[in-house]
Amino acid sequence: MHTSELMATAQALVAPGKGILAADESTSTIKKRFDTIKLESTEENRRSYRELLFTTQGAAEYISGVIFYDETLRQKTKDGQPFPQVLADQGIIPGIKADTGLELLAGFPDEQITKGLDDLRQRLADYYQLGARFTKWRAVITIGPNLPTLGAIDANASAMARYAALCQEAGLVPIIEPEVLMDGSHTIERCEEVTSLTLKRMFDALYEQKVLLEGTLLKPNMVLPGKKAAQQATPQQVAEATIRCFRRVVPAAIPGIVFLSGGQSPEEATANLSAMNAMGAHPWELSFSYGRALQEPVLKHWQGQAGNIEAAQKAYAHRAKLNGAARSGHYTHVPRPFWPFCPGAHPLSRRSQCRC
Numbered sequence: 001m002h003t004s005e006l007m008a009t010a011q012a013l014v015a016p017g018k019g020i021l022a023a024d025e026s027t028s029t030i031k032k033r034f035d036t037i038k039l040e041s042t043e044e045n046r047r048s049y050r051e052l053l054f055t056t057q058g059a060a061e062y063i064s065g066v067i068f069y070d071e072t073l074r075q076k077t078k079d080g081q082p083f084p085q086v087l088a089d090q091g092i093i094p095g096i097k098a099d100t101g102l103e104l105l106a107g108f109p110d111e112q113i114t115k116g117l118d119d120l121r122q123r124l125a126d127y128y129q130l131g132a133r134f135t136k137w138r139a140v141i142t143i144g145p146n147l148p149t150l151g152a153i154d155a156n157a158s159a160m161a162r163y164a165a166l167c168q169e170a171g172l173v174p175i176i177e178p179e180v181l182m183d184g185s186h187t188i189e190r191c192e193e194v195t196s197l198t199l200k201r202m203f204d205a206l207y208e209q210k211v212l213l214e215g216t217l218l219k220p221n222m223v224l225p226g227k228k229a230a231q232q233a234t235p236q237q238v239a240e241a242t243i244r245c246f247r248r249v250v251p252a253a254i255p256g257i258v259f260l261s262g263g264q265s266p267e268e269a270t271a272n273l274s275a276m277n278a279m280g281a282h283p284w285e286l287s288f289s290y291g292r293a294l295q296e297p298v299l300k301h302w303q304g305q306a307g308n309i310e311a312a313q314k315a316y317a318h319r320a321k322l323n324g325a326a327r328s329g330h331y332t333h334v335p336r337p338f339w340p341f342c343p344g345a346h347p348l349s350r351r352s353q354c355r356c
């Protein structure tokens with residue numbers, strides 16, 4: 001076991017003021033993101049988009065690690081620099097999505113299981129060689145009238161724990177991502193109940209598989225009402241429910257919790273994280289590992305046009321900085337009139353509101 005290396009990597013990923021960029025969209029997911037800007041998802045477009053992100057000046061001040069997709073880990077900049085090297089040169093730790101997606105769980109209609117265990121030991125050895133030092137595995141839990149079932153939660157917990165043990169054997173920090181989806185009209189109380197149960201069963205499984213918690217990070221959903229719920233929640237309500245839930249079921253030995261954004265707007269994801277950190281000292285670092293909440297403004301500014309790269313990079317650096325502020329509870333979102341000098345604003349934008 002690579003105990004000290006794992007602990008050092010996990011701690012570096014949740015260093016004060018920093019968090020993770022999740023840029024590990026699979027080929028089918030990045031296609032959906034590119035569809036929103038009417039851009040074809042070719043290998044070259046995916047490569048240039050990722051180059052834009054990874055070469056953004058100033059991002060390294062707030063970004064500790066980046067999660068790649070398998071294809072991206074093997075890609076290079078226009079000048080021939082491998083992406084993992086480009087990040088490592090800036091002090092950013094390269095990571096990799098280690099699961100290979102979801103499939104229906106036999107016997108449990110409407111629930112899914114995460115794939116990727118079969119050839120994982122070999123793939124992890126390759127990923128380490130290519131420069132990765134941490135990995136991610138996402139399981140999906142759905143809230144519905146009779147969902148989730150304990151059968152689906154436990155099947156996912158067991159796969160997650162096997163994955164985490166294999167990562168640590170290979171010297172890679174596992175990030176376990178049990179995502180309770182925001183889809184639906186459930187209340188925040190129901191989300192808290194399901195998130196508690198899910199996390200409890202996940203940590204029981206990690207214990208059984210002898211996973212080193214000090215060398216593991218948790219990437220969960222925040223405790224939120226469903227997207228279609230009649231009653232939405234303020235950042236303070238989200239923070240209180242999330243912290244209460246996590247204090248009950250997440251061991252203090254975990255160095256950090258790096259939230260996913262899960263369909264929240266960039267502003268909501270930042271405000272909710274900031275409210276949690278403003279509540280005071282917690283047993284773990286509370287950080288971010290955002291995909292959409294960091295990248296949505298970048299895609300909007302970029303639009304697939306080389307001439308927009310600078311504006312898109314400014315939007316990314318700006319969002320990273322705001323999330324860096326949320327790490328210490330210092331983000332305040334005050335909607336203000338359109339301000340042409342805002343680094344997140346496109347010079348040609350006709351918006352009447354600054355969306356930073």
Ligand code: 13P
Nearest residue numbers: 022260261262290291292
């Ligand atoms: P979102 O922040 O968009 O939820 O993405 C995080 C992620 O890595 C999903 O697996």
